[in-house]
Amino acid sequence: MSQPALQARTSRPTALGSRRSVLLVLAALLAAPLLSVVAFGLWGMSLAKATLMEQRRDALAALSETLAPTAGVLIEHDEVTRLRTLVAATAREHDLARCAVILSDGRVLADSDPNRITVQQPPATWQDAAAPRAPGTDDPELLTHSTRFDVPEHGTASLLVAAHLVPSAPQAWPAMGLLGAISLVAAVGLLAIHRWAISILRPLGAIQGALRARARGETSLAALGISPRWGPEAAAWNAFLADQEALNLRLLDHRHAETSGALRTGDSMIERACDTLNQGLIVVDSLLKVRYANGAAAVLLQTKKPQMPGRALADLVKDEPVLSLAKSVADKAGRRRGSVEVDRHVKDERSVLRFSATRASQDGGFICVLIEDLTQQRVADKARDAFVTHATHELRTPLTNILLYIETLQEDGQNDPAVRGKCINVINQETRRLERMVNDMLSVSEIEAGSLKLMTDDVRLDAVFEELRADYEHAAAEKKITLTFDLPPKLPVIRGDRDKLLMALHNLVGNAIKYTPAGGSVAIKIEASESNLVVRVSDTGIGIAPEDAARIFEKFYRAKDRRIAKIPGTGLGLTLAREVIRLHGGDITVESQMDRGSTFTLSLPTSPSATGANFARAA
Amino acid sequence: MEIREQRHGAVTVLRPVGPLVATDAKDFAHRLAQAGARSLGRLVLDASAIPFVDSAGLTALADAAQDVAQNGQLLRVCGANETLREVLDLTELAAHFEHFQDVSDAARSFL
Numbered sequence: 001m002s003q004p005a006l007q008a009r010t011s012r013p014t015a016l017g018s019r020r021s022v023l024l025v026l027a028a029l030l031a032a033p034l035l036s037v038v039a040f041g042l043w044g045m046s047l048a049k050a051t052l053m054e055q056r057r058d059a060l061a062a063l064s065e066t067l068a069p070t071a072g073v074l075i076e077h078d079e080v081t082r083l084r085t086l087v088a089a090t091a092r093e094h095d096l097a098r099c100a101v102i103l104s105d106g107r108v109l110a111d112s113d114p115n116r117i118t119v120q121q122p123p124a125t126w127q128d129a130a131a132p133r134a135p136g137t138d139d140p141e142l143l144t145h146s147t148r149f150d151v152p153e154h155g156t157a158s159l160l161v162a163a164h165l166v167p168s169a170p171q172a173w174p175a176m177g178l179l180g181a182i183s184l185v186a187a188v189g190l191l192a193i194h195r196w197a198i199s200i201l202r203p204l205g206a207i208q209g210a211l212r213a214r215a216r217g218e219t220s221l222a223a224l225g226i227s228p229r230w231g232p233e234a235a236a237w238n239a240f241l242a243d244q245e246a247l248n249l250r251l252l253d254h255r256h257a258e259t260s261g262a263l264r265t266g267d268s269m270i271e272r273a274c275d276t277l278n279q280g281l282i283v284v285d286s287l288l289k290v291r292y293a294n295g296a297a298a299v300l301l302q303t304k305k306p307q308m309p310g311r312a313l314a315d316l317v318k319d320e321p322v323l324s325l326a327k328s329v330a331d332k333a334g335r336r337r338g339s340v341e342v343d344r345h346v347k348d349e350r351s352v353l354r355f356s357a358t359r360a361s362q363d364g365g366f367i368c369v370l371i372e373d374l375t376q377q378r379v380a381d382k383a384r385d386a387f388v389t390h391a392t393h394e395l396r397t398p399l400t401n402i403l404l405y406i407e408t409l410q411e412d413g414q415n416d417p418a419v420r421g422k423c424i425n426v427i428n429q430e431t432r433r434l435e436r437m438v439n440d441m442l443s444v445s446e447i448e449a450g451s452l453k454l455m456t457d458d459v460r461l462d463a464v465f466e467e468l469r470a471d472y473e474h475a476a477a478e479k480k481i482t483l484t485f486d487l488p489p490k491l492p493v494i495r496g497d498r499d500k501l502l503m504a505l506h507n508l509v510g511n512a513i514k515y516t517p518a519g520g521s522v523a524i525k526i527e528a529s530e531s532n533l534v535v536r537v538s539d540t541g542i543g544i545a546p547e548d549a550a551r552i553f554e555k556f557y558r559a560k561d562r563r564i565a566k567i568p569g570t571g572l573g574l575t576l577a578r579e580v581i582r583l584h585g586g587d588i589t590v591e592s593q594m595d596r597g598s599t600f601t602l603s604l605p606t607s608p609s610a611t612g613a614n615f616a617r618a619a
Numbered sequence: 620m621e622i623r624e625q626r627h628g629a630v631t632v633l634r635p636v637g638p639l640v641a642t643d644a645k646d647f648a649h650r651l652a653q654a655g656a657r658s659l660g661r662l663v664l665d666a667s668a669i670p671f672v673d674s675a676g677l678t679a680l681a682d683a684a685q686d687v688a689q690n691g692q693l694l695r696v697c698g699a700n701e702t703l704r705e706v707l708d709l710t711e712l713a714a715h716f717e718h719f720q721d722v723s724d725a726a727r728s729f730l
Contacts (some may be wrong), residue, residue, distance in 0.1 A: 277691045295690035299660045305689070351629070351659055373659055375629035376729040383628070447723070550626055582721055585667060585698075587634075589623075 029197055030190065037186040044179055053143065053165060060145040060161050063094060068147040068159040071101050075109065075122050075151045084110040084117070090161075097142055098162040104128040104148075104155055126155040141165045203230040207237050221245045280371030283360070286330050288313040288323075291366060300353060300371050302346065313369075319344070322355045322369075329357040329367050341374065352378045383555065390556035394437055394570050398430035405430075440572040444555055447579045454497040454583055461491040461533070464502055465526065472509055481513055482521035488528055494606045496584050501604075504577035508537040508588070508600045511574070514567055516541035516597075528606070533586075535602040544592040552590065553578045577602075622650050625665075627726040631658040634665040639676030648679040652686065660692055663725040667698025672706060680707075684715040693717040697725040 067090060074083040083101060091099035091112030100111040105126045107119040144162040151157055206226040214224060221241050226234045271292075274281050280297030284290050290308050298305035301316050308316065314323055321340040328334040339356035356370040405423040413420035446452035469485055476483035512522040520540040527534045544552060548559035556571035558564065578588045586604035620643035625632040631654045639647060655662040664683075672680065680694075687694040697719040699707070707713040719725035 275689060275691055279691075296660070296692070299656070299690045302656060302659070347657065349657055349659075373661070373729075375659070376661060376726070379628035380730055579723070582667075587668075 025197075025201060030194060033186070033190055033193070037183065037190075041179055041183060044182070048179075049165075056163055056165075057143050057145070059094075060096075060143055060163055061147075063090065064145045064147040064159050064161045067099075067161075068149040071110075071159050072149040072151050072157070075101070075154065075157065078122065080109065080121060084114075086110075088112050088114075094161075094163070096161055096163050098160065100160045102158045102160055104157060109157070122151070122154060124154065128156060199231055203233040203237070206230065206234065210237070279373075280369075282308075282313070282316075282369040282371070283366055284313050284326065284330070284369060285366045288326055288330060290316065297371055300351075300373055317355070319355075325355065325357050326367065326369060329359050351375045387556050390571055391441065394556075395434065398434045398437070401430045402427050402434075437570050437572075440570055440576055443576050444572055444579075447576070447583075452579075452583065454500065456495055456497055458493050459496045459498045459501060460493050461526075461528075462487070464498065464505065465491070465524075467502065468505055468509060468524075471506070472513060476513055476522065479513065479516070480518045481516055483513070484521070484523045486523065486525040488526060490528075491526065492528055492533070492606050494533065494604070496604075497580075500580045501584070504580045504588075504602065505535065507573040507577040508535075508602065512537050512539040512541065512598075512600075514569070515539065515564065520597075531606055533604045533606050535604075536599055537602070538597065538599040540597040543594040543596055544590065544598055545594055549590055549592055553588070620647065622647065624654065625722075627663070627722055628729075629658070630661045630663055630726040630729055631655075632663045632665050632722050632726070634668055636668040637670070639669050639672040639679070641673060641675035644675040644679040647676070648683055651679075651683045655683075655687065660687070660690060661729050662687075663695045663697060663719075663722060665698055665722050665725075666696050666703055667700070667721075669703060670700065671702050677706065677710060677712070681712055681715065684712070688715065695719060695725045695728060697722050 067086070070086065071083055074080070074086070087099045087101060087110040090096065096112065098112055100113075100116065101109045103109055103119070103122070103126050105128065107126070108117050109119055109122055111117050141164055142162045143165060144160065146161075147159045148156055149159065203226060210224045210226060218224060221244075224241055225238050228235050228238055271294075274292075274294040275296075277294055277296055280300040281292075281294045282290055282297050283292040290311050290313060293305060293308040295305050298308060301308075303316060313326055317323065319340075319342040321342060325338050325340050329336065329338060337356070337358045339354055341352060341354045344351045344353060352374040354372040354374050356372070358368050358370075360366050360368050405426045409420060409423040409427075413423050443452065465485060465487060469483075472483060509522065509524060516522055516539045522537070522539045525536045525538070527536075542561065542563050544559055545561065548557075548561070551557045552559065553574050555575045557575075558569060558571045574588075581588050581602055581604060584604055586602065588600060588602050590598060590600050592598035620635055620637040620639065623634040623636060625634060633651060633654055635643075635647060637643070651662070651664065684694045694716050696716045698721060699718065704713070704718075707716065717725075717728070719728065
């Protein structure tokens, strides 16, 4: 069924029912005041009529009483003609139905209707008789009044006046005018009430009908709307419907954007979700123009997210393998999915990115390109490989020596005490070296695993540095290196792990002596403040190249300098030293110049509220 | 305020030394944005040497976290002391950062 037909079905009965109800209400509203007005009019008319009759009756009585003496005088003097003139004039003047002078014997001497005169001249005398009812006065609509008077020496007579009940038109005009005015005002008032009621009830009835239609499931704005000519209520209702319609449209648009068009523009839920991805996501069309890119893609391609849509992929990614991959995947005849890894060098920053392209529609309409940053993984892989290589090499060297001297001991040592002693000594040294190496590896492993615990206690720094001096005085003297300790008069007692702090200092001082040629100098300078301890270990050694200085704290990393190739070392000492100091909330930094020497600076908070120690304890 | 820059593998570690206050906030935010863009987002803020922050510093931190969040990540912060962590908790900003105990942990999170 078409929508208009449905609307007709649902809206017409509603409109008809609504109009019928309105008409009934209007009829009731009109009938009550109309009946009241009619009743009021009838009552007013009857009241006016009674009043007029009373007034007329009084007027007739007064007229009769006034004329009677005059009529008596005129009869007494035989002025019949004048009497009859008076009677006729009085009847005309006062709009009387009849005016007559009737003798007591019943004969009519004068009458406004001359045909009713029965005696032309008054007799000398006349007797009273039961006068018959005066003719012409039996009409019930007539008001009559009779005044008896005496005619001296002749007899008695009566003056009869009669008038119609209904007043003549001129007499009724004021009353009728008043009644008409009242009726007119009432009619105008009723008309005004009618129009007001119509104006109020029509939109309300229409709104009621629309609500009923809505309850039956009608949702069309065209069907539920009402004529705006029906007043402000209608306009408000239509505005309400329009707001609802707009809200519905917005909701529809929103859902549509979320389900289908979200990848183009706008702040849709899917776009926000894509922006939470660590991986870059680019959607490109068949012409390899970017239709959408998330925030991570902008970062990985070192551009701004708003600048990406609409640009060619080739503008953003210069790597040919990536573009070839994208073209291949966008091609309907090509592969559907593929990935490439590219090394990128931008301003000394090396990155390894993996681009994975997938055709997202059968016809190649658009493809998705996922960008993953593998740089840190590659660095970690390389470090792990280096670790295995170094560990193998470092472990094999002492093991080889141990095996070699054990063989020598077995072959020659039984007979030669000197050889035996030398072999045992070497085996002992190499075993200790192996033990140190394994311990270092274990420590590094513990740090890596986060399981290294600090045995925190009070550490007397003066004792620590005295022990350090004692340990290295002999070695420095052997190499003819000047070893100096510049200590403040008073060193604080700090909280920390004494053995691990000592191990870190051993590494710094031991390295300084190890990499300083004979005749050089190593100076240890300590500066202690209320909150910080700074230990500077400076040497006049071979120095560290800048590219090596950035990496010497990495596990198993050893500088590329040929001069240190023959100097034994595991590449773990500085790693351990810095990690241990960092666990105490401090740090180790290095400044160096090739062939001029190096300065390692160890800074350590002396306050127990500093960070690292607390973290270590918490761990 | 001195801001030291270190490399931890492929990760850039920024280590401000000193209180993060109004006079340093702008420079700090600039350095953070610059380092983040250069290292393709592989950035760690080592807060172990920040004793305290003021409102401007806190704003700079919040802005930096918001910028990073737009790129699908949380700003990785390590070594924050009790004071800083308490400030971040009280201002309900802590959830905008990814907290680590030390630099190594933070750097490993990029794996």
